[in-house]
Amino acid sequence: xxxxxxxxxxxxxxxxxxxxxxxxxxxxxx
Amino acid sequence: xxxxxxxxxxxxxxxxxxxxxxxxxxxxxxxxxxxxxxxxxxxxxxxxxxxxxxxxxxxxxxxxxxxxxxxxxxxxxxxxxxxxxxxxxxxxxxxxx
Amino acid sequence: xxxxxxxxxxxxxxxxxxxxxxxxxxxxxxxxxxxxxxxxxxxxxxxxxxxxxxxxxxxxxxxxxxxxxxxxxxxxxxxxxxxxxxxxxxxxxxxxxxxxxxxxxxxxxxxxxxxxxxxxxxxxxxxxxxxxxxxxxxxxxxxxxxxxxxxxxxxxxxxxxxxxxxxxxxxxxxxxxxxxxxxxxxxxxxxxxxxxxxxxxxxxxxxxxxxxxxxxxxxxxxxxxxxxxxxxxxxxxxxxxxxxxxxxxxxxxxxxxxxxxxxxxxxxxxxxxxxxxxxxxxxxxxxxxxxxxxxxxxxxxxxxxxxxxxxxxxxxxxxxxxxxxxxxxxxxxxxxxxxxxxxxxxxxxxxxxxxxxxxxxxxxxxxxxxxxxxxxxxxxxxxxxxxxxxxxxxxxxxxxxxxxxxxxxxxxxxxxxxxxxxxxxxxxxxxxxxx
Numbered sequence: 001x002x003x004x005x006x007x008x009x010x011x012x013x014x015x016x017x018x019x020x021x022x023x024x025x026x027x028x029x030x
Numbered sequence: 031x032x033x034x035x036x037x038x039x040x041x042x043x044x045x046x047x048x049x050x051x052x053x054x055x056x057x058x059x060x061x062x063x064x065x066x067x068x069x070x071x072x073x074x075x076x077x078x079x080x081x082x083x084x085x086x087x088x089x090x091x092x093x094x095x096x097x098x099x100x101x102x103x104x105x106x107x108x109x110x111x112x113x114x115x116x117x118x119x120x121x122x123x124x125x126x127x
Numbered sequence: 128x129x130x131x132x133x134x135x136x137x138x139x140x141x142x143x144x145x146x147x148x149x150x151x152x153x154x155x156x157x158x159x160x161x162x163x164x165x166x167x168x169x170x171x172x173x174x175x176x177x178x179x180x181x182x183x184x185x186x187x188x189x190x191x192x193x194x195x196x197x198x199x200x201x202x203x204x205x206x207x208x209x210x211x212x213x214x215x216x217x218x219x220x221x222x223x224x225x226x227x228x229x230x231x232x233x234x235x236x237x238x239x240x241x242x243x244x245x246x247x248x249x250x251x252x253x254x255x256x257x258x259x260x261x262x263x264x265x266x267x268x269x270x271x272x273x274x275x276x277x278x279x280x281x282x283x284x285x286x287x288x289x290x291x292x293x294x295x296x297x298x299x300x301x302x303x304x305x306x307x308x309x310x311x312x313x314x315x316x317x318x319x320x321x322x323x324x325x326x327x328x329x330x331x332x333x334x335x336x337x338x339x340x341x342x343x344x345x346x347x348x349x350x351x352x353x354x355x356x357x358x359x360x361x362x363x364x365x366x367x368x369x370x371x372x373x374x375x376x377x378x379x380x381x382x383x384x385x386x387x388x389x390x391x392x393x394x395x396x397x398x399x400x401x402x403x404x405x406x407x408x409x410x411x412x413x414x415x416x417x418x419x420x421x422x423x424x425x426x427x428x429x430x431x432x433x434x435x436x437x438x439x440x441x442x443x444x445x446x447x448x449x450x451x452x453x454x455x456x457x458x459x460x461x462x463x464x465x466x467x468x469x470x471x472x473x474x475x476x477x478x479x480x481x482x483x484x485x486x487x488x489x490x491x492x493x494x495x496x497x498x499x500x501x502x503x504x505x506x507x508x509x510x511x512x513x514x515x516x517x518x519x520x521x522x523x524x525x526x527x528x529x530x531x532x533x534x535x536x537x538x539x540x541x542x543x544x545x546x547x548x549x550x551x552x553x554x555x556x557x558x559x560x561x562x
Binding site for chain 3 (some may be wrong): 019021022023
Binding site (some may be wrong): 050052054056057058061063065066068070072 | 153156161162163165210212213238240262263265
């Protein structure tokens with residue numbers, strides 16, 4: 001469901017340009 | 031070609047943003063929300079946003095990158111970004127007419 | 128500043144656009160706030176056919192100052208302009224508004240997705256068919272017990288059957304993937320596998336969310352909130368099943384048990400999300416319906432956009448978080464100090480541990496909160512049905528020998544202004560029609 005780009009994979013010369021997250025309402029839906 | 035997860039990304043094919051995706055520019059880059067998968071993607075700079083927005087206007091992702099000012103040496107970085115977007119269905123291949 | 132959708136940063140002679148500095152992690156970016164919410168909760172009405180004992184919005188009776196249909200459409204126009212991706216519509220029971228479907232259609236026609244929360248009372252076969260036909264509307268059925276006994280104890284007689292009927296209608300209409308949403312309590316955590324089975328039976332996705340001591344929840348918090356060992360059980364279950372289950376991003380305080388849970392582990396109140404209530408009040412979060420978290424009103428000059436961008440409350444929430452009393456804890460990075468609303472309504476300071484801190488710091492902190500009603504904030508508005516039994520108040524504040532009698536509220540009340548109110552208008556009641 002969620003897809004975190006792990007920080008440890010990011011190198012200074014190969015920075016990840018896309019990050020994703022599953023944002024299920026952020027406590028907004030009940 | 032670049033691999034991210036289960037998707038092999040081909041820079042030399044034609045791509046486009048999925049019609050169910052809403053793109054919202056931000057000062058830092060952009061947010062993409064897919065109404066089908068309900069996932070949110072975050073583009074971290076203006077260049078990758080320019081690439082994504084122009085995908086449908088170019089015969090290949092490589093052409094879109096170069097036209098957006100991506101230096102040749104950085105193509106692999108952008109290919110990885112596009113691969114991630116393809117894996118989450120934010121972008122998909124299109125057939126060239 | 129937000130770049131208009133068709134604008135782009137100026138390119139140089141070679142056609143290269145300057146890259147803005149990368150904000151690093153998504154979480155850092157979200158902490159500092161966005162130019163527009165990603166999504167927001169919109170309580171359409173305080174009216175409700177039920178009187179759930181833990182209702183976060185103390186709903187029941189319609190407020191006569193509710194936004195009109197036209198005012199609601201104006202809000203939707205604003206959300207479209209700001210490119211808010213979707214709204215989480217709730218209440219009360221949103222489907223009891225006569226213009227509910229009109230508003231849902233208006234929103235989706237204006238590029239604002241709709242996810243709405245319902246107890247199912249109006250989800251007949253026709254409604255289910257209508258929903259199954261739309262790509263941009265999602266629905267969430269509330270259920271707080273896997274059995275009639277456990278559920279109805281919280282949500283009232285008949286509510287279990289109503290929810291099941293609604294789910295059956297949705298399944299029959301071919302709506303796959305609607306949400307079954309459960310507030311986790313001491314009484315229903317043992318039923319967690321049964322909830323999964325119910326969701327599977329109807330083709331739904333299970334959603335588990337956290338109980339907060341908000342609204343009427345303040346009165347039943349001591350009886351209903353999970354025990355420490357149950358929090359561990361819940362965490363382990365989420366780790367095992369997290370791929371298939373949603374959490375409303377509400378269990379990030381459990382991340383301090385070990386690895387972070389899927390989702391965005393931080394509080395987005397006033398930064399990424401907020402609440403618009405039935406009378407147009409904008410709060411940081413639906414669990415913080417209290418004057419201290421009131422940012423403005425959509426009827427104010429400048430509307431919602433101005434409130435989101437210029438409210439002093441939101442500016443304050445968007446300041447970098449230094450961690451306060453939690454900063455020396457090794458788990459702060461994963462739990463971020465927990466839930467603001469949970470702290471506020473249990474009388475804890477906002478810059479300290481969550482009342483359910485899994486390291487136990489919350490319990491220690493609670494022991495220092497004086498057992499008096501002055502120390503524990505009460506909700507600012509209460510639309511509970513008059514036919515409800517008198518609200519007993521939080522159990523630890525009750526006098527020995529029985530519940531203290533609390534008069535049933537007659538109408539929405541606002542607490543008297545106090546010295547700490549920031550707004551110069553605190554305590555000022557505008558004549559009706561002025562808002």
